[in-house]
Amino acid sequence: MENLIENLKKQIIEQLNLAEVKPDDIDASAPLFGEGLGLDSIDALELIVLLEKNYGLKIQEPKDAKNIFQSVKTLAEYISSHKK
Amino acid sequence: MNKAFLHNANIISPLGFTTKQNFDAVCDGKIAMQNHTFNGVTYCTAIIENKLLDEVFIQQTKLNPKEFTRLEKMCILSIKDVLNNSDIDVKSKRTLFIFSTTKGNIDLLENTKSEIPEERVYLHKTAEIIAAHFGFTNKPMVVSNACISGLLAIIIAKRLLADNQYDNIIVTGADIVSTFTLSGFNSLGALSSNPCKPFDKSRTGINLGEAAASVLISNQQKEDGVEIVSGSSANDANHISGPSRTGEGLYKCLQKVLVHNTAPDFINAHGTATEFNDEMESIAFNRAGLQNILINSLKGYYGHTLGAAGVLESVFCIEGLRQNKIIASTGFEKQGTSIELNIATKTENKKSITCLKTASGFGGCNAAVLYKMN
Amino acid sequence: MSNYILSYTKIKNNCLWHNDKLVSKIGETDNFLEETYKSLDLAYPKFFKMDALSKLGVLCAEQILTDESIRLLPKEKIAVVLSNKNSSLQTDVAYAKTMRDFPSPSLFVYTLPNIVTGEIAIKHKITGENAFFIEPTFNADLLHNYTELLLQESEAVLCGWLSIDEKTCDGFLYFVGKQTESNQKKINFIKHNPTNITQLYTN
Numbered sequence: 001m002e003n004l005i006e007n008l009k010k011q012i013i014e015q016l017n018l019a020e021v022k023p024d025d026i027d028a029s030a031p032l033f034g035e036g037l038g039l040d041s042i043d044a045l046e047l048i049v050l051l052e053k054n055y056g057l058k059i060q061e062p063k064d065a066k067n068i069f070q071s072v073k074t075l076a077e078y079i080s081s082h083k084k
Numbered sequence: 085m086n087k088a089f090l091h092n093a094n095i096i097s098p099l100g101f102t103t104k105q106n107f108d109a110v111c112d113g114k115i116a117m118q119n120h121t122f123n124g125v126t127y128c129t130a131i132i133e134n135k136l137l138d139e140v141f142i143q144q145t146k147l148n149p150k151e152f153t154r155l156e157k158m159c160i161l162s163i164k165d166v167l168n169n170s171d172i173d174v175k176s177k178r179t180l181f182i183f184s185t186t187k188g189n190i191d192l193l194e195n196t197k198s199e200i201p202e203e204r205v206y207l208h209k210t211a212e213i214i215a216a217h218f219g220f221t222n223k224p225m226v227v228s229n230a231c232i233s234g235l236l237a238i239i240i241a242k243r244l245l246a247d248n249q250y251d252n253i254i255v256t257g258a259d260i261v262s263t264f265t266l267s268g269f270n271s272l273g274a275l276s277s278n279p280c281k282p283f284d285k286s287r288t289g290i291n292l293g294e295a296a297a298s299v300l301i302s303n304q305q306k307e308d309g310v311e312i313v314s315g316s317s318a319n320d321a322n323h324i325s326g327p328s329r330t331g332e333g334l335y336k337c338l339q340k341v342l343v344h345n346t347a348p349d350f351i352n353a354h355g356t357a358t359e360f361n362d363e364m365e366s367i368a369f370n371r372a373g374l375q376n377i378l379i380n381s382l383k384g385y386y387g388h389t390l391g392a393a394g395v396l397e398s399v400f401c402i403e404g405l406r407q408n409k410i411i412a413s414t415g416f417e418k419q420g421t422s423i424e425l426n427i428a429t430k431t432e433n434k435k436s437i438t439c440l441k442t443a444s445g446f447g448g449c450n451a452a453v454l455y456k457m458n
Numbered sequence: 459m460s461n462y463i464l465s466y467t468k469i470k471n472n473c474l475w476h477n478d479k480l481v482s483k484i485g486e487t488d489n490f491l492e493e494t495y496k497s498l499d500l501a502y503p504k505f506f507k508m509d510a511l512s513k514l515g516v517l518c519a520e521q522i523l524t525d526e527s528i529r530l531l532p533k534e535k536i537a538v539v540l541s542n543k544n545s546s547l548q549t550d551v552a553y554a555k556t557m558r559d560f561p562s563p564s565l566f567v568y569t570l571p572n573i574v575t576g577e578i579a580i581k582h583k584i585t586g587e588n589a590f591f592i593e594p595t596f597n598a599d600l601l602h603n604y605t606e607l608l609l610q611e612s613e614a615v616l617c618g619w620l621s622i623d624e625k626t627c628d629g630f631l632y633f634v635g636k637q638t639e640s641n642q643k644k645i646n647f648i649k650h651n652p653t654n655i656t657q658l659y660t661n
Binding site: 228 | 532533534538543544546547550553554555557558561562563566567568569570571572574576577580582583584585586587588589590591592593594600603604607618620
């Protein structure tokens with residue numbers, strides 16, 4: 001899980017062009033949207049692409065996305081529990 | 085200061101190749117959207133049949149359809165129809181062609197086997213090809229400003245005519261449906277898989293549609309000329325792909341356009357059927373005191389035709405004024421915006437003198453125009 | 459009443475000039491736009507999400523729109539009129555590479571030339587008229603003509619040419635407005651006409 005979280009941080013930084021952010025700057029439990037990284041609606045859509053591209057996972061219900069992307073930790077948990 | 089009047093107009097769309105064919109089809113309740121497959125994905129979208137386009141193109145121009153892109157053929161047919169019914173001199177220095185498009189020949193990026201030279205992906209090159217066909221002396225002007233392009237081109241034409249720089253301006257707005265735009269809007273979660281429902285409670289997004297529409301705008305008033313009374317654009321300065329939640333930019337346009345004028349008899353809104361656009365428009369109209377004016381969107385018939393939308397939908401505004409008719413806002417069943425609007429639910433006669441047309445687009449842009457029957 | 463070019467910036471050959479003063483010079487690098495951003499200390503993280511065209515526009519607009527006398531103009535009366543030759547083609551091609559397998563929404567939103575207008579508007583809260591023209595080459599006559607028309611109702615116009623392709627960045631923005639009591643001592647006034655515009659662009 002630790003490994004997955006570290007990898008996710010790097011992938012998020014790359015996919016979302018967070019050029020001035022380092023993996024250590026991201027608190028795995030902190031909210032991704034709103035405060036913290038201050039991601040927006042387009043970033044949310046890119047995270048959906050990241051999930052599919054890197055992990056082969058498609059979110060079935062769009063309304064689940066809010067919970068899945070709450071933090072790096074919740075995202076990692078979703079991947080762990082759904083990965084084939 | 086000269087005035088500006090809209091005269092002849094044309095629409096090339098899946099619903100017909102003349103204004104009359106399109107207007108009659110829409111009055112009959114026909115919609116242009118069907119299921120089509122692009123790159124293995126099925127979309128609800130409005131496409132002009134290629135075989136028909138080429139047949140009519142050959143018939144009208146006697147040229148080889150393989151030497152022109154779909155967009156160019158649509159535009160040439162559109163302008164030809166407008167010119168056939170007018171006596172303007174395209175070679176005159178007082179005649180201008182303005183071309184409005186968001187993506188031009190973007191399908192050239194997808195089709196490596198095309199015989200069309202790569203340089204036609206440049207919008208000015210496309211405009212030059214179209215202009216050269218008709219022999220315009222003046223170089224074409226090309227406006228590319230997201231989904232307000234068509235309406236903005238009409239506003240620019242009005243300003244040039246008012247300043248006495250030209251006597252006649254042909255404005256053509258056009259865009260095609262392509263894997264590029266379909267996949268793009270799909271990645272934004274913006275597409276509806278069924279015919280779209282502007283302003284409706286259960287709306288789920290847009291359909292893309294393709295069309296070319298042209299209008300002749302002149303400083304001369306003729307019998308059925310519709311005047312462009314006022315026009316304005318403004319930016320939300322809020323987000324690049326979502327509208328201002330309080331409709332800042334659109335509201336500014338409405339204030340400017342209506343400042344010396346009474347409320348319009350009807351409004352043709354942008355009404356794309358996304359959650360945010362329709363909500364934003366309802367708020368802006370309410371702020372401007374227009375929430376009770378009869379209002380419709382045409383996107384339930386044509387889908388969102390991007391660079392063509394402002395011109396195509398303006399043609400319907402003109403016809404609506406000329407024929408004293410309001411078109412039903414198809415797709416609408418139940419109030420779906422926080423402000424209740426007076427949505428037209430039936431196509432019927434309505435005596436109208438003035439009509440307001442609005443548009444909004446990516447990049448936070450907004451535009452509005454007031455038309456008046458004389 | 460005459461209109462004047464009150465301020466202008468240029469990005470060319472990896473240099474950024476403001477009113478003909480060199481502001482930033484970055485050596486040979488693939489990341490010229492990002493390096494220029496850093497040298498200006500802009501503190502605007504959204505910059506890195508933009509495509510190259512928007513980055514170019516935002517950098518060119520910065521010196522102009524933060525200028526003391528320009529900053530205080532009413533934002534709803536400032537228009538933005540931009541132009542280029544290839545629209546958003548560089549980003550279009552980048553997006554097209556993703557569209558068969560994993561279409562990228564953050565690339566797609568930049569596949570329109572006027573998004574750069576939006577980014578400038580957002581950063582500086584500019585809410586006036588907009589227009590984006592596509593021209594085969596820099597066209598001072600077109601920009602001058604339309605700007606003069608807009609100035610009948612707008613108070614000022616940010617105009618220019620923003621061109622990006624694989625090899626080069628060519629940015630030229632200039633601000634047209636009126637001579638007023640508050641700005642007349644601070645600014646070098648250049649009459650707004652096609653000759654002067656062309657001269658500033660080609661210098």
